Amino acid sequence: MQKYANPTRFMTFSGAVLPWLTAAAALLLAVGLYLAFFVAPPDYQQGQTVKIMFIHVPSAWLAMLGYTVIAVSAFTSLVWRHPLADVSAKAAAPIGAAFTLLALVTGMLWGKPMWGTYWVWDARLTSVLVLFLLYLGLIAIWQAIEEPSRAGRAAAILALVGFVNVPIIKFSVDWWNTLHQPASVARLGGPAIHPTILMPLLVMAVALTCLFFVLHMTAMRTEILKRRISALRLRQVTDAAGA
């Protein structure tokens, strides 16, 4: 696997895949927004505020997916010292943080008209806030430690320790009494949502997942270039010292 996932091959692969994935994300986003605003009926309880769910739910899923990508990359980096693993972990952090922020903000904007409050310190909301803080911690580590290998190791340890929060987020609504409703899509008995609302939700989820990977690949390409620049600068200094 290492043979096929080196930075040079990744640049070639991502260069070929990115235009198609970007087009798929744009197309699916357009279809998803059309279904959300012009096809999906108002919910019998939430009314039109169900439209916030088409952004909120995929953002929350991607917040957890982003952290899972970081944790898998961190594990790969610590165990196999894979050259792309650190790059992947570093690139995913700001994107995951953005989706987590979006999940929190859209959740608050849904909560005010539905619950009567923007925020409650219940298990689901608090654990997602902890996830956001973990993202910020990872970004801070990458910014604070200059040497990429040392920063990568420190961030990988925090990422793996923090990964315990992901199942807590997922099962918080089952383990504790929370104001947040229980799982209604990914559950054993099948989705508890009417297809007219489920379809736009799934299309938006796929669209935003495509966007997530477009952004992740773009950030990885940027990080690889940054590392090449650092290597070239080092060579420039070595050349100048040797001259």
Added chain:
Amino acid sequence: MPDLGPHASFIWLAYGAAVVVLAGLVAWLRADLRAQQALLTELESSLTRGRSAKPRSGRRKPTGKRTKDRKP
């Protein structure tokens, strides 16, 4: 556009926040990628210029290949 009911402002604010966050992220990542690409191109060309300038100044330590090239 359907009537969004009494909570329309919350719906628009949520979609507005999504546009701001995601468009901001896209713009930042694209700008960063372009900046790094420009920097890398500049650095590579300056290194190439530096290498082609060195043999003429005679400062470069001779490598096997260079030594061979200099033979009459």
